Amino acid sequence: MTLPFRNVRDEVPLHDRDFANIRADVMRRVSRPQRASWGWAVAAVAMLVAVVVLWPRGAEQRQPAPLIRASRTFSPRGGEKAVQVTAVPVVKVVHRPHRKARPHPAVVALAKPSVIELHTSNPDVRIIWIAR
Amino acid sequence: MTAATAASTDDETRDLLDLVRAAKEGDERAFEELMIATERRVARLAWRILADADEVKDAVQETFIRLFRNLRRYDESRDFFGWLFRIAVNVCRDRARRQKLRRLFFLPLAHAAQPSFDARLDEAIARRDDAALLTAAIDTLPQKERLAIILREVEELPTDEVAAILGNSAATVRVQVSNGRAKIRRWFEERGVTR
DSSP: OOOOHHHHTTOOSOOHHHHHHHHHHHHHHHHHHHHHHHHHHHHHHHHHHHHHHHSOOOGGGSOOOOEEEEEOOBOTTSSBOOOEEEEEOOOOOOOOTTSOOOOOHHHHHHHSOEEEEEEOSSTTOEEEEEEO | OOHHHHHHHHHHHHHHHHHHHHHHTTOHHHHHHHHHHHHHHHHHHHHHHHOOHHHHHHHHHHHHHHHHHHGGGOOTTSOHHHHHHHHHHHHHHHHHHHHHHHHHHHHHHHHHHSOOHHHHHHHHHHHTOHHHHHHHHHHTSOHHHHHHHIIIIISOOOHHHHHHHHTSOHHHHHHHHHHHHHHHHHHHHHTTOOO
16 A cells, blocks of 8 residues: 655645745844843943943042141230231142042141131230141 | 656656755755755655544644754755655654553543544545555554565665664664565455455
8 A cells, every 4th residue: 555645745834925924023022132231232232332421530630729728926915917828839639549648748737727816915815726 | 766766856856955055054045945855755755654534734834943943954865755764754753652641541532533444445445445454554563663664665665764763773674674564464354355
């Protein structure tokens, strides 16, 4: 008995429309990763640019604001002299990680109490005002 | 095989190989044409394994997606259909396993939705529809023999290729095909169908 295996070949349960739908789905799914990879590349470049632009500069590059120190002096005869304003030279502050931070000498100097000494007409009497 | 059909088959193989090469280079149009050239054979194979049109659609789609992703690995010295069928068989086996589980839970619904196997068989015998009868006979075979018969006899792949697809030796495939044929003949004889 000859078995007609070739006849079974004609049997396909799908129609042309089904095959067209399958092809469309496959093409959509295989094309998507390529677009996605482009998208990822663009996003990665954008991220890199943002990081470069927004990266915090080194502390040594930033100029600290000048410190201004005002002092008033009073004459023994009373009356106030002109206020002297002096700018303290700009100090570069360098942050070194993993080191115990020590206050800068300028900061230490600022932290010292201010002393205001008032001279009265009596040379034996002076008013000393100490303020932090 | 006549000289004319042999020449035509050679031309088809060359065309297919050209499409495969172009698709490997990223030509999407070539990949689509490759699908058009091969989709019916893949669907037929999936239909023989899964016997469910919706499952076949999904299996064909998944097969071509896997084909696209693995196309660079295709060795041109091998038969393209053999390689494609290996992907398709793996996809169908996975789906058949899941289908089996689903049927375990939804068996009554599946039976209600389609006419019974016996009813279809009676109809095929009455019509003396050879293809339908043979299909029914193939469907009664155990899975390994069924696949061996489909790939070797229906799709006419070389025994070595079938062995590679099924992960068996060529000798095992020959035995499976021989047993399958014997069972199909017996099946026909039991139903009084002679040809």
